[in-house]
Amino acid sequence: MAKTNRHSAQASPASHDKKQERRTGIVTTPKQFRLTPTLVQEVKLASAQSGINESYYLETLLNQIRATNGSLPVLSRELELLGEARSSAA
Numbered sequence: 001m002a003k004t005n006r007h008s009a010q011a012s013p014a015s016h017d018k019k020q021e022r023r024t025g026i027v028t029t030p031k032q033f034r035l036t037p038t039l040v041q042e043v044k045l046a047s048a049q050s051g052i053n054e055s056y057y058l059e060t061l062l063n064q065i066r067a068t069n070g071s072l073p074v075l076s077r078e079l080e081l082l083g084e085a086r087s088s089a090a
Contacts, residue, residue: 028055043058
């Protein structure tokens with residue numbers, strides 16, 4: 001039986017294997033992630049309130065973290081397990 005506590009953010013089939021170029025000339029590559037339903041809803045809401053699409057919202061968020069820290073943080077497996085425990089308890 002498939003788990004139903006996670007959703008996946010997917011690129012459209014036509015763009016799945018293709019790199020795309022934004023109007024700014026920046027090349028992007030499609031990537032698929034698995035998120036909890038709560039995170040999916042929060043990203044949808046935050047991106048809509050920001051007036052941008054979900055992909056650009058996540059990219060901008062990651063760029064802000066990198067700019068603040070000098071790089072993206074390396075997370076421990078313990079944090080991942082804690083997040084999974086919180087998700088299953090909700």
